[in-house]
Amino acid sequence: MCLAVPMKLIEKKGKIGVAEISGVKREVRLDFFPEAEIGDYIIIHAGFAIQKLDEKDAEETLLLFKEMLGGVDDE
Amino acid sequence: MKYIDEFRDRRVCENLATEISKIGHGRDISLMEVCGTHTMSIYRYGIKKFLLPNIRLLSGPGCPVCVTPNGEIDKAIAFARKSEVIITTFGDMLKVPGSTSTLAVEKSRGSDVRIVYSAVDCLKIAEENPDKTVVFLGIGFETTAPTVAATIKDAKDRMLKNYFVLCYHKLIPPVIKAVLESGEVLVDGFILPGHVSVITGTEVYEFIARDYRKACVVTGFEPVDILQSIFMLVKQVKTNSPVVENQYTRSVKKEGNLRAKCLMDTVFEPVDCEWRGLGNIPMSGLKIRDEYSVLDANTIQVDIEPLRENPECICGEVLRGVKTPLDCSLFRIECLPENPKGPCMISSEGTCAAYYKYGK
Numbered sequence: 410m411c412l413a414v415p416m417k418l419i420e421k422k423g424k425i426g427v428a429e430i431s432g433v434k435r436e437v438r439l440d441f442f443p444e445a446e447i448g449d450y451i452i453i454h455a456g457f458a459i460q461k462l463d464e465k466d467a468e469e470t471l472l473l474f475k476e477m478l479g480g481v482d483d484e
Numbered sequence: 485m486k487y488i489d490e491f492r493d494r495r496v497c498e499n500l501a502t503e504i505s506k507i508g509h510g511r512d513i514s515l516m517e518v519c520g521t522h523t524m525s526i527y528r529y530g531i532k533k534f535l536l537p538n539i540r541l542l543s544g545p546g547c548p549v550c551v552t553p554n555g556e557i558d559k560a561i562a563f564a565r566k567s568e569v570i571i572t573t574f575g576d577m578l579k580v581p582g583s584t585s586t587l588a589v590e591k592s593r594g595s596d597v598r599i600v601y602s603a604v605d606c607l608k609i610a611e612e613n614p615d616k617t618v619v620f621l622g623i624g625f626e627t628t629a630p631t632v633a634a635t636i637k638d639a640k641d642r643m644l645k646n647y648f649v650l651c652y653h654k655l656i657p658p659v660i661k662a663v664l665e666s667g668e669v670l671v672d673g674f675i676l677p678g679h680v681s682v683i684t685g686t687e688v689y690e691f692i693a694r695d696y697r698k699a700c701v702v703t704g705f706e707p708v709d710i711l712q713s714i715f716m717l718v719k720q721v722k723t724n725s726p727v728v729e730n731q732y733t734r735s736v737k738k739e740g741n742l743r744a745k746c747l748m749d750t751v752f753e754p755v756d757c758e759w760r761g762l763g764n765i766p767m768s769g770l771k772i773r774d775e776y777s778v779l780d781a782n783t784i785q786v787d788i789e790p791l792r793e794n795p796e797c798i799c800g801e802v803l804r805g806v807k808t809p810l811d812c813s814l815f816r817i818e819c820l821p822e823n824p825k826g827p828c829m830i831s832s833e834g835t836c837a838a839y840y841k842y843g844k
């Protein structure tokens with residue numbers, strides 16, 4: 410039940426936004442994360458953005474895995 | 485999908501599994517995944533197949549549907565039976581049996597029971613039905629409680645007179661403490677819930693490492709996340725250096741979500757609370773504060789039927805990690821997803837449902 414998914418914020422009007430994932434759009438409340446900007450991946454639970462996905466952090470983790478696989482190709 | 489697929493990469497999983505094997509052999513190591521969403525991921529991605537047999541994963545009490553005791557369901561059913569009431573809740577709750585009935589059965593008998601995706605939807609239902617009383621059955625942990633708090637505050641600000649919350653929200657740190665205090669299961673470390681921690685932050689778990697000397701890693705939900713977390717946990721266990729680590733840094737910050745915590749604190753206060761299978765746990769539940777009591781469904785009098793438990797269902801023990809569904813005489817015989825006998829089979833993230841769906 411604590412499932413929460415990262416969706417891309419595509420519209421924002423005050424406390425309300427619209428987020429999208431694979432073509433599915435959903436209205437979200439931004440009360441807990443008003444600093445979200447259009448283009449951010451926000452983590453949504455029960456209709457509320459509860460955090461922004463930290464892309465820098467995600468990339469760092471992924472880089473670590475790439476190194477582990479023995480090939481850092483493009484970065 | 486960006487930031488999902490990358491964390492499902494099979495080669496990375498295999499690599500992590502090799503790393504775990506290098507350090508994890510030897511004595512048994514038991515890790516408890518507290519959160520039901522983790523239980524589901526572990527089965528869906530066959531995480532156990534990546535692990536040495538001495539590394540055991542135990543399911544814990546973190547499925548909100550499963551830990552809701554009969555008495556709380558009975559009260560929701562009592563509301564549903566009133567003709568002026570529209571009862572709203574999250575989908576998983578409909579089939580959960582109370583003492584003699586379920587909300588789904590009451591609905592088929594004519595009660596107005598509605599599933600909502602967000603508690604916010606209930607405000608709209610209340611506005612559209614001014615002559616009805618809308619009662620939202622609020623269950624869930626720290627991830628969900630702030631969203632319900634937001635609706636309580638909204639309803640008060642909008643002076644909505646017909647929206648009430650039957651608040652049965654529960655808290656994760658106190659239940660982990662109860663599991664540790666009971667001493668029933670031997671646990672070396674905890675796979676800590678990711679999305680609860682988005683709200684709470686990571687400091688709330690420090691007592692586990694400090695006072696109980698158990699390994700702790702806040703963990704994401706994709707297979708790579710879980711395997712990386714198991715690696716971190718095994719390392720902590722092997723070096724006997726328990727701390728709270730955060731594997732899910734892309735979502736969880738040390739301080740959590742301050743706005744959500746503040747609102748939760750404004751609207752709710754912690755109280756002792758009953759959990760299915762675990763009994764009464766001090767300060768493990770949330771109650772609506774007096775300032776918001778006009779929205780508290782618990783202030784409304786309803787006739788609740790006498791409490792009855794199904795003696796054959798061992799959900800309680802499954803939730804404590806003491807038994808597995810395979811120990812239950814009803815599992816797969818009488819208790820099936822189509823005809824569930826207990827909440828652990830009903831909830832999409834219940835341990836019995838996971839065992840049933842993904843075998844073993």
Ligand code: SF4
Pocket residue numbers: 796797798799802809812813814815816819824825826827828829830836
């Ligand atoms: S298999 Fe069914 S009856 Fe047995 S513990 Fe699980 S939910 Fe309860």
